[in-house]
Amino acid sequence: MMIIKIGGGSAINLQGIVEDLAQIDGPKIIVHGANALRDELAQKLGMAPRVITSASGYASVYSDANALDVMMMAYAGLRNKRLVELFQRQQINAIGLTGLDGLLIRGRRNRGIRVKENGKIKLLRDFSGKPQTVNKTLLILLLEQGYLPVITVPIADENGFAINSENDDIVALLQSALQATTIVQLIEAPGFLENPTDPDSVISRLTIRELRVREQQSAGRIKRKLHALVKIFESGKPRVIIADGRVEHPVKNALNEKGTVIQ
Amino acid sequence: MMIIKIGGGSAINLQGIVEDLAQIDGPKIIVHGANALRDELAQKLGMAPRVITSASGYASVYSDANALDVMMMAYAGLRNKRLVELFQRQQINAIGLTGLDGLLIRGRRNRGIRVKENGKIKLLRDFSGKPQTVNKTLLILLLEQGYLPVITVPIADENGFAINSENDDIVALLQSALQATTIVQLIEAPGFLENPTDPDSVISRLTIRELRVREQQSAGRIKRKLHALVKIFESGKPRVIIADGRVEHPVKNALNEKGTVIQ
Numbered sequence: 170m171m172i173i174k175i176g177g178g179s180a181i182n183l184q185g186i187v188e189d190l191a192q193i194d195g196p197k198i199i200v201h202g203a204n205a206l207r208d209e210l211a212q213k214l215g216m217a218p219r220v221i222t223s224a225s226g227y228a229s230v231y232s233d234a235n236a237l238d239v240m241m242m243a244y245a246g247l248r249n250k251r252l253v254e255l256f257q258r259q260q261i262n263a264i265g266l267t268g269l270d271g272l273l274i275r276g277r278r279n280r281g282i283r284v285k286e287n288g289k290i291k292l293l294r295d296f297s298g299k300p301q302t303v304n305k306t307l308l309i310l311l312l313e314q315g316y317l318p319v320i321t322v323p324i325a326d327e328n329g330f331a332i333n334s335e336n337d338d339i340v341a342l343l344q345s346a347l348q349a350t351t352i353v354q355l356i357e358a359p360g361f362l363e364n365p366t367d368p369d370s371v372i373s374r375l376t377i378r379e380l381r382v383r384e385q386q387s388a389g390r391i392k393r394k395l396h397a398l399v400k401i402f403e404s405g406k407p408r409v410i411i412a413d414g415r416v417e418h419p420v421k422n423a424l425n426e427k428g429t430v431i432q
Numbered sequence: 433m434m435i436i437k438i439g440g441g442s443a444i445n446l447q448g449i450v451e452d453l454a455q456i457d458g459p460k461i462i463v464h465g466a467n468a469l470r471d472e473l474a475q476k477l478g479m480a481p482r483v484i485t486s487a488s489g490y491a492s493v494y495s496d497a498n499a500l501d502v503m504m505m506a507y508a509g510l511r512n513k514r515l516v517e518l519f520q521r522q523q524i525n526a527i528g529l530t531g532l533d534g535l536l537i538r539g540r541r542n543r544g545i546r547v548k549e550n551g552k553i554k555l556l557r558d559f560s561g562k563p564q565t566v567n568k569t570l571l572i573l574l575l576e577q578g579y580l581p582v583i584t585v586p587i588a589d590e591n592g593f594a595i596n597s598e599n600d601d602i603v604a605l606l607q608s609a610l611q612a613t614t615i616v617q618l619i620e621a622p623g624f625l626e627n628p629t630d631p632d633s634v635i636s637r638l639t640i641r642e643l644r645v646r647e648q649q650s651a652g653r654i655k656r657k658l659h660a661l662v663k664i665f666e667s668g669k670p671r672v673i674i675a676d677g678r679v680e681h682p683v684k685n686a687l688n689e690k691g692t693v694i695q
Contacts, residue, residue, distance in 0.1 A: 210505075213477055238510055242473075246509020247501055250586065250594060253532045257592030264534040269516045271527040271579055310573065316534055323513065329520030331513060 170349040177202025178357035181414040189420035191259040203248035268324025278326040303346040337397035348405035355414030360428035433612040440465025441620035444677040452683035454522040466511035531587025541589040600660035611668035618677030623691035
C-alpha cells in the first residue's frame with residue numbers, strides 16, 4: 170500500500186504524477202490539496218479568506234460557510250475531478266471522494282477561537298476541525314475492487330457538517346487505518362529544507378528521533394506539519410519520502426529517494 | 433428502487449427533499465443538476481457560456497474546457513457536496529459521485545457541430561456527449577452497503593475525458609440498468625404543463641402512448657426531454673412522477689401524485 174499526498178501548489182506536475190503512477194503496480198491512495206486554485210478562485214469571486222487573531226495573539230484563517238463553498242468548488246469540484254480525469258485517461262479507475270462521501274473521514278469540529286471584540290472575549294466557531302476516524306470498510310471495498318481512491322477535503326464533523334481539515338492530519342489518520350509501507354509527499358520544493366529559503370539545503374535523511382527533536386524546536390504551521398509527520402510513525406513502519414512535485418517524474422524521482430527520506 | 437432527479441433551478445427546496453427522503457425506506461439513487469448555480473458562477477467569473485449556431489441553423493451551448501471547469505465547480509463541487517452534507521446531517525450515508533468516478537457513467541463524445549466560418553464549413557467539437565453505459569457493479573455494491581449514491585455530471589467519454597451530458601439521458605440510462613419502480617423528477621413547476629406559461633395547466637396523467645405522440649409533435653429541447661422520458665419506459669414498468677421541487681415536501685407531494693404521473 171502506498172499513500173501519495175499531492176500538494177496544492179500551482180507548480181505541481183499533475184500529469185507527470187499520474188503518468189508515473191500508471192507504471193507502478195499495487196494498491197494506492199491519493200490525498201490532494203488545491204490551495205493555489207482555491208486562493209485564485211476566492212480572489213476572482215471577491216471572497217478573500219478572513220483572518221482572525223485570537224485573544225492570545227495567534228492569527229488563523231476563519232473557515233466560514235463562504236470559505237467552505239469556495240473550498241468545495243476548488244478541491245472537491247475542479248481539482249478532484251480533473252485529477253480523476255487524468256487518471257481515467259491513463260486507464261486507472263480513480264474514484265474521487267471527500268471525507269463527507271460515505272463518511273469516509275469524520276472529524277471533530279474545533280470548539281472555537283477566543284477573540285477580543287470591543288474589549289469582550291467572544292468564542293468564534295468556524296467550519297474546521299481534526300480528522301478522527303476513517304470508514305475503513307469503504308476504503309478496503311474500493312481498493313479490493315481495483316479502484317484508486319482520490320481523496321480531498323472537506324471532511325464530516327460529528328453532526329455531518331462539512332468542515333475543513335489539514336491534509337497532513339488526514340494522511341496520518343489514513344496511515345493509522347491502512348499501514349502503508351510507503352508514503353510519498355509531493356511538494357513545491359526539492360524536499361524538507363534546512364533553510365526554507367535555500368533549495369540546496371535539502372535534508373536527505375531524517376530519523377524519527379530527529380523529527381521529534383525538530384518538532385519540539387519549531388512553532389506554528391511548521392510545528393503542526395512536523396507533528397503530523399511524527400504521528401505517521403505511530404502506525405506501521407513506513408518509509409516517508411518528501412519530494413519535489415514539480416519535476417518531470419515526481420513519483421519515480423521520489424521513489425528513487427531524491428528528496429527527504431524519513432525512516 | 434427509486435430514482436429521484438433533482439432539477440438545478442435556484443428555487444428547488446433541497447432541505448425539504450432531503451428531509452422527506454429521510455423518512456422513506458428502501459434503496460434510492462439521486463441524480464441532480466446545478467444549472468442556476470453554474471450560470472451564476474460563470475457570470476461571476478466572467479465566463480459566460482459560448483453559444484454557437486450550426487450550419488443548419490440550430491443554436492447550442494459550446495462546452496469548452498473552461499465551461500467544463502465551471503461545471504465541475506458548480507455541479508461536482510458545491511452542489512454535490514452541499515447535498516451530500518444535507519443527507520449526512522439527516523443520518524443518510526450519501527456518497528457523491530460524478531460519471532467520471534469509477535467510470536460510473538460512460539458516454540460517447542459528440543462528433544462535432546458543423547458551423548460556417550468565413551464561408552467555410554468547419555467541424556467544432558466540444559466536451560459533450562450521450563451517456564451509454566453504467567458501472568452497475570459499483571452502484572449495486574454501494575446500494576447493498578446502504579449508501580445513497582448522489583450522482584451528477586460530468587461523465588466520462590470513450591477515452592476518459594470529462595464531458596457534459598443531459599441528466600434526462602442519465603436517468604433513462606440508470607433506469608435501463610436498475611429498473612426502478614418509481615422515478616420522481618423534481619422541477620421548478622407544478623408538473624408537466626400543457627401551456628408552459630400557465631402553471632394551472634398541469635397535465636395530471638399521461639400514458640406512454642400520449643407521451644410518444646407529444647414527442648413527435650414537439651421540437652428542440654422539449655423534444656429531447658420527451659424522448660428521454662419515452663426511453664425510461666423501455667426498461668421495467670416504472671411510475672414516473674414529474675412534480676414541484678419548490679414546495680415544503682417535494683418528495684411526499686410527488687409520491688401523493690400531485691404533479692404529472694406517467695404510466
